[in-house]
Amino acid sequence: MIDLGSGWGGLLFALARKYPDRPVIGYELSWLPWIYSQAYRVIFRLKNVCIYRKDFLTAQLPQAALLICYLHPKGMQALQKRLSSDGQAQNSMLISSTFALPDHQPAETLRLDDLYNTPIYLYRLFNPKR
Ligand SMILES: C[S@@+](CC[C@H](N)C(=O)[O-])C[C@H]1O[C@@H](n2cnc3c(N)ncnc32)[C@H](O)[C@@H]1O
Missing domain, CATH: 3.40.50.150 (Vaccinia Virus protein VP39)
Incomplete structure (x- = not known):
């Protein structure tokens, strides 16, 4: 992880x-x-x-099975670019608290039972070279 x-x-x-x-x-x-x-x-x-x-x-x-992050919108943009630019994260899952990847559809979105109903986004990472 x-x-x-x-x-x-x-x-x-x-x-x-x-x-x-x-x-x-x-x-x-x-x-x-x-x-x-x-x-x-x-x-x-x-x-x-x-x-x-x-x-x-x-x-x-x-190589990791699971990537986790709690960043900010700009950080998510940069992370998306990074993940798309090489094949390092292929066959992994990404769990992001609060902020979504701008151009990816999450496989699942959960909501925490907290004051903000914080969203937790789950992505299955693809192989960008295919
Ligand atoms: C909101 S905190 C999350 C801390 C921790 N993941 C948690 O959930 O308790 C985000 C952290 O990401 C770090 N960070 C942001 N961009 C980074 C980058 N490109 N490389 C390494 N650390 C980074 C910041 O310094 C900050 O400490």
């Missing part, structure tokens, strides 16, 4: 605890959340977690 923009690690660490046998990878550009989450990872000995201080738009992403 890869959290694209892992921030302070809230989601990343919840996933790592729920799935201790699965590798959980984060990409985070900002120094402070990255340092905090690295320290958290070490202190709580989360051995299945790896957090890169890298731009996920330009990094070579490992």
Whole structure:
């Protein structure tokens, strides 16, 4: 699983605890959340977690079954361009909280039972080279 923009690690660490046998990878550009989450990872000995201080738009992403993100509209636009420009994410699923990919139809949209009825978009990623 890869959290694209892992921030302070809230989601990343919840996933790592729920799935201790699965590798959980984060990409985070900002120094402070990255340092905090690295320290958290070490202190709580989360051995299945790896957090890169890298731009996920330009990094070579490992093959992952599941990509997760909670970005913003511009970030989703950039992510869509990235996912369409190479075959790295083929046969993966993308789950995006709150913001949709601008030009893709989600396979499913869920609504959280929270104050904003937050949408959760689920995409099955295609092979753009076909
Ligand atoms: C709203 S936070 C989400 C944090 C976390 N995924 C969560 O749900 O708790 C979005 C994070 O994405 C990071 N981010 C945005 N664009 C990025 C990029 N291209 N590469 C790496 N990190 C990025 C931001 O620095 C920010 O910390």
